[in-house]
Amino acid sequence: MITVKDLHKHFGNLEVLNGINQHIKPQEKVVIIGPSGSGKSTFLRCLNLLERPTSGQIFFEGNEITAPKADIDQLRCRMGMVFQQFNLFPHLNVMDNITLAPITHKLMTREKAQQRAMELLNRVGLAEKATAYPKQLSGGQQQRIAIVRALAMNPDVMLFDEPTSALDPEMVGEVLDVMKRLAEDGMTMVVVTHEMGFAREVGDRVLFMDGGVVLEEGTPKEIFEHPKQQRTQDFLKKVL
């Protein structure tokens, strides 16, 4: 579904990504872990071109999205993204947050979009918040709405950029539950996270990144129980 070839990203002299090659299959759940500054968020943000790679190629469903004339907006419609800081639109209520993009893209009529939004809100248990504004909601609720907002576009893949890092500890669970159910439904997911429990439980494949490269990858069992690299071992010792 997504193929990444020799991806490099520099910020000035700082080399954040140093040659990444990956292939993500449909329905695969890829979890990216690693110390901060290892480039994992930058890698994720390159996948929908929120960051422009310095060099390398990314293919999504057969199209090269790094090609100069690729229709990025069209591709992003099929890639949902969830941010650490939720980034809900504060001037719109929950319903309008969710339906803004589908209606603007004329994917659905307003009625259809609202109907679909209610279905999704029901699924995350927030149907009664449809007319609330983001600031009236807790962090966990906001993040669940943000997930719904991305899902409303019916994406083929969901990118999660540390979705629970800005949450109070007691709200992490409710967001992870939504993500787990999404995984069970067969969504293709790429998740950057510090939640090792989630990585172990949901991940099909875990990437350990450090210094802008994927240092080690494998099934959760391989990575968490038999890490080969010294640095993976050190990192896991600290976070587990």
Next chain:
Amino acid sequence: MLSAFLFSATEVASSTIFDQWWLGMKDQAMAGQLNFWQNIYKEIYQNVLYNDRWLNYLRGMGITLEVSFFAALVGLFLGLLVAMMRLSGVKPLQKIAGVYVGIIRGTPMLLQVLIINFGIFGSIAIDRVIIGVIACGLNSGAYVSEIIRSGILSVDKGQTEAGRSLGLSNWQTLRLVVFPQALKTALPALCNEFITLIKETSILAYIALTELTKAGDYIRSKTYSAFTPYIVSGILYLIMTGVLTKLLGKLERRLRQGDNR
């Protein structure tokens, strides 16, 4: 319609009760024997009531409103355009916008008005109201552009990223996500700018446009009263700015829904 009514009304009432009051105290006035209240009446009579002079103020106020309104539109349009140019990331556009803002902010408005009136339109017969709209609009645009630019910059970058990640184009994200939030932040400053604009149109008195300040000045030249005509003009300015402040305050409260609920 309104002015037709006003004029027809004045023709009928050629000698009103106000005129008779004045006639009653005229001899005392000649002798300089008016008491405090009579003096005040004399000032009001001569500067406002006599010969329907109050119409002069109202016409002046009409012109002030006319110039302010259209200059605000020009300023808003220019300000938006220039703010977009400065944020576009396109070097030549940024340069042009920067030079425009630099010149307008760096020189006195009076000088700008004089240059536009005598320099640019000096040899062209053109309504002074239009010159006033152009001069004030051009001036206001520079300030409005800075207000809008800072409003847009105040919106968190994550908002743009969220919009773009949903497949919205740059322009759609700006229009639907960033702009409504920027406007809310910028509104108090914009309100200030519009109030400033109303007051600064008084500079057009310099090019003999009979707006509210010039209207008061004209009465002064007839009656030699140093205070009253200007105070009448001042009160009318206060009414205009007061109403505008109220209206924009209401709008601001409506836009703030998202924070308070």
